[in-house]
Amino acid sequence: xxxxxxxxxxxxxxxxxxxxxxxxxxxxxxSSTYANWEYDLREPDLDMINKLATLFELSPSELTGFEETxxxxxxxxxxxxxxxxxRKLAEExxxxxxxxxxxxxxxxxxxxxxxxx
Numbered sequence: 001x002x003x004x005x006x007x008x009x010x011x012x013x014x015x016x017x018x019x020x021x022x023x024x025x026x027x028x029x030x031s032s033t034y035a036n037w038e039y040d041l042r043e044p045d046l047d048m049i050n051k052l053a054t055l056f057e058l059s060p061s062e063l064t065g066f067e068e069t070x071x072x073x074x075x076x077x078x079x080x081x082x083x084x085x086x087r088k089l090a091e092e093x094x095x096x097x098x099x100x101x102x103x104x105x106x107x108x109x110x111x112x113x114x115x116x117x
Contacts, residue, residue, distance in 0.1 A: 005040035011056040
């Protein structure tokens with residue numbers, strides 16, 4: 001059975017995210033706080049477990065290792081089909097400031113509409 005830290009690292013790496021990126025998404029002041037969780041030096045509180053689970057698209061039970069559910073298997077199957085290029089692109093998009101990410105998404109929508117014509 002894996003530790004919470006090992007599961008956190010595995011989930012973060014599946015998304016292609018850095019520890020700094022995850023820390024920012026969680027609103028942590030220092031990325032070392034998140035790093036300590038991955039290294040099993042400290043454990044997040046229940047509120048942070050819920051935030052982590054939401055970020056990693058898991059239930060808190062899945063994240064903490066209490067259950068392996070169908071959504072996890074579906075997500076793992078979906079991840080098989082993501083190319084490394086797609087993962088890197090997703091990380092680049094996720095690292096953009098919110099306003100720039102919105103501009104990019106608006107541009108994609110416009111391109112989709114143009115292709116329909």
